[in-house]
Amino acid sequence: MKAFLPRQAISFLRKWRFSSHPSIYRNAPSIQTPFFSSSSSHLILPIPNLPTSISFCSSLHSLQPNNLIEADDNDEDDTPMNEFLSRFVWIIRGKLSETYPDCNKETIDSMLLIIIQKVVSEMERGGLDEMLDSATRTQSLDFSQDLWKTVWEVCNSVLDDMRKAHKKEEMKKFLQAEDVKDMCHFAGDVGIRGDMLRELRFKWAREKMEESEFYQSLERLRKEAHQGENAESEDAAQVINDDSSVTTEENSKAVALPQRRGKIKYKIYGLDLSSPKWAEVADRIHEAEKLITPEEPKLISGKCKMVTERILTLTEEDDLFPLLAEWVELLQPSRIDWLALLDKMKEHNIFLYFKVAEFVLNEKSFMTNIRDYSKLIDAHAKENRREDAERILHKMTEKGIDTDILTSTILVHMYSKAGNLDRVKDAFEKLRSQGFQPDMRAYNSMIMAYVNAGLPKSGESLMREMEARDIKPSKEIYMELLRAFAQRGHVDGAQRIVNTMQFAGFQPTLESCTLLVEAYGQAGDPDQARNNFDYMIKAGHKPDDRSTASMIAAYEKKNLLDKALNLLLDLEKDGFEPGVATYTVLVDWLGKLQLVDEAEQLLQKIVEKGETPFKIHVSLCDMYSRAGTEKKAREALGILESKKELLRADEFERIINGLLAGGLVQDARRVHELMQGQGFVSSEPLKVALMAAQAIPRQRPRAR
Incomplete structure (x- = not known):
């Protein structure tokens, strides 16, 4: 070499x-x-x-x-x-x-x-x-x-x-072993995340590897021992064959082991594990583990991966279903594959998510159940897509699937949010008719539906039902009922809610005291309103702008201007400074007294604070119409017409009466049509005033 x-x-x-x-x-x-x-x-x-x-x-x-x-x-x-x-x-x-x-x-x-x-x-x-x-x-x-x-x-x-x-x-x-995956899934369910979960996964994998190596070494030792025994048995057989002529049959029987009769029985703590029933138990456990252990989605690669990426990049105008059909043909998906695709689409495009989620309800491979329908209905309800949610509900009933407690609760919440009292009541009664007891969420949604519909007494009766079932209402529900009673001047109902709150362990707050003052003010009882206002101060709550405005509004009902001014002077001595809410009540009061200059001075202070409430234009329109200032009255009216959906029935009537008093009959009729368009019914005095203005034209007051 x-x-x-x-x-x-x-x-x-x-x-x-x-x-x-x-x-x-x-x-x-x-x-x-x-x-x-x-x-x-x-x-x-x-x-x-x-x-x-x-x-x-x-x-x-x-x-x-x-x-x-x-x-x-x-x-x-x-x-x-x-x-x-x-x-x-x-x-x-x-x-x-x-x-x-x-x-x-x-x-x-x-x-x-x-x-x-x-x-x-x-x-x-x-x-x-x-x-x-x-x-x-x-x-x-x-x-x-x-x-x-x-x-x-x-x-x-x-x-x-x-x-x-x-x-x-x-x-x-x-x-990637199944045991390690199961432990990681369990750790994730109990809240372990990030680096700690990664360290645990490597620890468990290392333990499994050491265990496997240990058993492999035992298997090698067993094979070596078995080979040694085979070699010894061959040598012994050779020796026995050589001496077979000398040995007797009696000696051979002494060496041989006796044959066992019957089956071996295994008993642990008194249980006969050799019984066939334990094999059936093991089979049932194996089947149950298939349902408990989460299945992994298929690995997407090649052309199927390209199709998946194209699906995720589609827009609302693109046709989704040809690509979806190609994806199904390539992957042959199971339920877990569909769920993985839906999760990805929910992150990229919520509109396409809704389309695919509705499409898979009819797919056999998806194995649709009632929970899939309820989840989709809930998703539509959270996005305020009530018509889509009702369509999914209709499909569910066509399949012969009755609504369960979860679906009925979702419907109650959806219709309550939409303000449809009739549909909320139907869903709530259906929930009861099926033998289900409403939970906290269903009660809250039903109570809010009554509150929004102007029926606080019905909401209060549901609250009493909750208490009878040992379901403690939340503080938010108490406050919503108290607010509803206060806005309508229902003093008894407001006082009951306050007392119930105290028995339930909720101490009076500045908000609850303010609502109680507002309730007595709306009811025209300024003395009781002042008593609650003083109690609020004694309880350690410093009056704010809103609570002071509620007290001034109570004095406005009885036109007690001197008491209102004395209250403001006393509060200013303690460091109180009137805000937008207090100035708004004073502007409304001075406007009714036709003190235009004083009202405009306070209006200028509101403008300086940078916050002009919308409802103050109701007072300005009424004041300027009655004062004969047509230009300013029309300016305020234009602002009100642009946001007519925010006006109440009593506010519409005040605007119309002011316009009629100022001789602006055409404007009054137009506002009356807007009022009817909003679904409000005119009172009888208003109808008479409109008819009188049409028959007997009023002379417009002179501008000041």
Whole structure:
């Protein structure tokens, strides 16, 4: 062989002297391969069906034209050896190039060939362990001692890297084990997230891998023991055959084991586990685990992945269903695949989510149940899509699926939010007729429907029903009922709600005291309103702008201007400064007294604060109409007409009466038509005033 190699390469190898070169291999990528056994000269393949092609053999393949290494790719047993030599060649080539930078590629390849052939011959002659142990005692005429030392260090580092790569690939498999996934799902359900969940997953996977390695070692020991027993039994059989002529039948019977009669019974804590019923129990547990254990969606790749991305990028105007049909044909989805697609679409486009969610209700592979209908109805209700929710409900009833307690509760909440009292009552009564007891959410929605419809007494009766069933109403429900009673001047109802709140453990707040003052003010009882106002101060609540405005409005009902002014003076001594709400009540009061200049002064203070309430234009329209200031009256009227949906029936009538008093009959008729368009019914005095204005035209007052 030396005759065919350059003499320069041989001389370089004999003169090999290394300074401190790092021997740990870092640049080669890790590859999933088996590792070498330290107790045998053969290669152990703990994982069957190893890949025959190794992606790391670029260095080795580059040497094939020079006939450095000849490997048979068809022989699976050479795969670990090929990888070992590939890694070894990669590192040694780098060290040779670093040590001899002036040598050409041919010389480096020749040096590699000598080293590889020597290493292979050592491995074939004495095994891997013997080769590694000969670092201190082997002396070759071709290699220097430093070269042998470097070769042994590289061999050790390659073996360590191969073992680490094998461990890493084994860890990847156990990370995807079903037991590890189940534990991760459970940890996620109890609230473990982020780095902690990742650390736990690696910990569980490492424990499973150690457990598997332990049982594999036991299996190897069992096989070795079994092979030893077979060898001993063969030897014993040979001896028995030789002595068969001498032994008697009685001795053979003494050696043989007696045959067992019947079945073996296993008892643990008194339970006979050998009974067939335990096999049935195990089967039922296995079937139940299929329902409990979450199924993983299919891996989407290739063309199906491209179609999925196109579906997610569609807009509302695009046709969704051809792409969806193609996606179904490619993936053949199950229920979990549909749910995964819906989750992605909900994040990208809520409109397409609703379309696909409604489409899959008719898909057989989706296995639709009543909960899918209720979830979709709830999603439409939260987006205020009442017609779509009713359409899904109609489809559900067509399929013969009756509404359950959850669906009925969703309908109660949806119709309550829409302000449809009749439909709320129907859904609530249907909930009761089916034998279901309404929960807190259903009661709250029904009470709010009564409150919004102007029926606080009906809402209060439901609240009493909740208390009878030991369902404690929330503070928000109490406050909504109190507010509804206060706005209508129902003093008795407001006082009952306040007393009930105190019995329920809710102490009076500034808001509840203000609403009670407002209730007495609306009822025209300023004395009781003042008593509650003083009680609020004694309870430690400092009067704010709203509570003061409610007290001033109570005095306005009886036109007690002196008491209102005295109250403001007393509060200003304590540091109170009137706000927009107080000024608004005073402007309304002065407007009714036709004190236009004083009202405009207060209006200027409101403008300076930067907040002009909408309802103040009702007072201004009425004041300017009666004062004969037609231009300003029409300006205020224009603002009111632009937001007519915010006006109440009494406010419409005040505007119309003011316009009639100012001689603006045409404007009054137009506002009356707007009032009827909003669904309000005119009172009898208003109808008489309109008829009188049409028959007897009024003279317009002179502008001041």
